[in-house]
Amino acid sequence: MIALIGAKALWLVYIWLLSAIAASYLAERKGYNEKLGLAFGLLLSILGPIIWLVWPARAESKWKKIGPFGRGKDTEERLAAIEKATQN
DSSP, rough: HHHHHHHHHHHHHHHHHHHHHHHHHHHHTEEEHHHHHHHHHHHHTHHHHHHHSSSSOOOOOOHHHSSSSSSTTHHHHHHHHHHHHHHO
16 A cells, blocks of 8 residues: 555656656746746646746747757757848
């Protein structure tokens, strides 16, 4: 009985930590402080990442420039190409 409670508690801790990581990532991607996202994830658990998914991104954020999951070595090249295309 105690072992089952411990296993459930461990899974709940994993979910809590993963939601904090996700909220932190989304906040940083949307142009806000990473610590603000971490606070949302830790205090609101599952609701933290959901809130950051609907929270509007800042104009100069990675979310607007690259997208929610874009990354890689050619990120700088993509940003330069986007800026060049918008200047013409």
